[in-house]
Amino acid sequence: MGETTALPDLDANVVAALLAHPRCRISALAAAVGTSAPTVSRRLSWLFEQNLVRVVSVIDQQHAGIGFAVFLRLRCLPGASADVARAVAQWPESGYVAVVGGDLDCTAQLNVRSTRHLMELLNGRLTKVSGVVGSSTAKIIRRFSTPHGWVGGLVSADTLTRLRIERLDHWTEGAPGQRHRLDDLDRALVDLLANDGRRTWRDLGAGLGIQPATARRRVETLMSAGLLRLRTVVQPALIGQPVVALLWLRVTPSRLEAVGHALAAHPNVMNIAATTGLTNLSGEIAVGDDDALYEFLTDEVGRLPGVAAVDVSDGLQVIKRASLVFADEHPERISEVRGV
Numbered sequence: 475m476g477e478t479t480a481l482p483d484l485d486a487n488v489v490a491a492l493l494a495h496p497r498c499r500i501s502a503l504a505a506a507v508g509t510s511a512p513t514v515s516r517r518l519s520w521l522f523e524q525n526l527v528r529v530v531s532v533i534d535q536q537h538a539g540i541g542f543a544v545f546l547r548l549r550c551l552p553g554a555s556a557d558v559a560r561a562v563a564q565w566p567e568s569g570y571v572a573v574v575g576g577d578l579d580c581t582a583q584l585n586v587r588s589t590r591h592l593m594e595l596l597n598g599r600l601t602k603v604s605g606v607v608g609s610s611t612a613k614i615i616r617r618f619s620t621p622h623g624w625v626g627g628l629v630s631a632d633t634l635t636r637l638r639i640e641r642l643d644h645w646t647e648g649a650p651g652q653r654h655r656l657d658d659l660d661r662a663l664v665d666l667l668a669n670d671g672r673r674t675w676r677d678l679g680a681g682l683g684i685q686p687a688t689a690r691r692r693v694e695t696l697m698s699a700g701l702l703r704l705r706t707v708v709q710p711a712l713i714g715q716p717v718v719a720l721l722w723l724r725v726t727p728s729r730l731e732a733v734g735h736a737l738a739a740h741p742n743v744m745n746i747a748a749t750t751g752l753t754n755l756s757g758e759i760a761v762g763d764d765d766a767l768y769e770f771l772t773d774e775v776g777r778l779p780g781v782a783a784v785d786v787s788d789g790l791q792v793i794k795r796a797s798l799v800f801a802d803e804h805p806e807r808i809s810e811v812r813g814v
Contacts, residue, residue, distance in 0.1 A: 478711035478806040481526070484509065486713045488517050489527055489706070490628035494637040496529040496671055496704040502640075506633050525808040527708045529671035530796050533664060534644075536617070537700045538656070541587040543569075543614045545749060545756055548580040554605025555579035556791070560802075561603045563794040567595060570795055574720055575788035581720055582794075583614075612751035616731075617647045619738035619757075620745045621796070622705050626715055626760065627741030643697035643704045647738070656701070659684070663693055664702060671704050707796045709806045710760035715742065717767050718760045718789030721775075722753035729780025730754060736778055742770065753785060 480486065484507065491506040492498065500518070504511040521527045535541045550558045555573050559580045563571040570583040586592045592611070600609060623645035625634065638645070656664070662682055667673060675686035675693075682689065696702035710718060725733050730748055734755060737746045746757030761767050767786075775784055791805055801807045 478709060478716065480714045480716075481712050484513075485517055485521060486628070488514055489521065489708055489713055490625055491633070491637060492518075492527065492529065493625045493706045493708070494629050494634050495641045496706045497641075498637055499640075502637060506629070506637055525801075526712060526806060527706060528669070528798060528808055529704065529706050530669065530798065531643075531664065531667040531671040531702055531704050532796065533656075534701055534703050535585055541585060541591070543583055543585050544592060545612045545614070546582045546584055547578050547610045547612070548582075548606055549577075549608035550579040551605045551607055558603055558605045559791075559793050563799050565595070565599065567591075568794060569797050570792070572718075572720070572792040572794075573790045575790050576786065578720075578787050581787065610751070612749035612753070612756065614747045614749055614756075616734065616748040618734035618746045618748070619647060619743060621707075622703050623647075624744045625741065626710065626713055628713060641704075642694055643702060644700045645703075656696075660692060660696060663689060664696070667693070667702075705796055707798055707808070709792065709795075709800065710744075712806055715760040715762055717763055718758065718792060719767055720787040720789055721746070721755075721757045721759060722785040722787070723755040723775070723781055724753050724783040725755050726780040726782060727754070729778075733778050733780055737774070740770070740774055742766070753783075758789070 481489065487507040488503060491503045500511045500515050504514040507514065533540070535543065548558060559571050559573045562568050562580065562582050567584045567586055568582045569585055572581055573579070574581055584592070584595065586595065596609065596611070600606060629637070659682070663678060666678055666681055675690040678689035678693070679686040693702065710716065734746055734748055737743050737757065742759050742761050744758045744760055746755065748754060749756050759770060761770060771784065771786065775781060793800055799809045801809050
């Protein structure tokens, strides 16, 4: 397995613009990157065909009231971490799985329906995974940022505003959501958008035997309500940020909100959330090199009042993002089969 090479500048810029607005019109993407619409269309087609990028949609568990998320931290026998991570990546409940360095060997984010469901996973399925010698969990209780809003600092503020002006889904956290009961048609539309969040209204309508206008109205209602969220999935190394680290912070409770918002505002932080457990703030960052990671830890994290301790795990290989599994030999490429 070789090192992932960053995309050429034009392709990286197209991906960055797509991170800002996953369903953005080709003409708007072209204006954002300073090239023609046919060029952007060709580059996007190539990126999708090579399985380097994918736009997906997900139902927000929190707003839908259908469960919660937890971080699962695993210690493994020597040499077993990759196999353990691949096994956990096959669980439909795992949205994110990585082999990491430091005190841990593997970490995952699980989306579960209930505490009972989580107990069934820990006391049943996890015990059957060979090579696991220890585990711990931390429930996510407040999200400050998620990859739905991450652009890696690669898009200027003005361009970001222009790209997002027509974006209806919620890319920030804490926005008020509306309760909306999903019916069979809603679920069918969500399923069609799960692997390709850029499917056209005409395509969605044809797939379900409804008018394109009906498909658009239903989907836009779900997005505006905060239930359906879009995300462009890409390994950060492809856009010039190969150093991935998992952060586990212990923060004074009275400062947790302030520290969470401060870190969420950093352009390289992919996600940050308050959790239960001794380390009560956890997240992921992607940067260009070790110097940038050092500067982040010393200049950004180190200056924040209330941070009592920081543990950093190297992201040696992210195997699963947004429920998409990456290929073993080419970890920058999304596998053909969705890992759920």
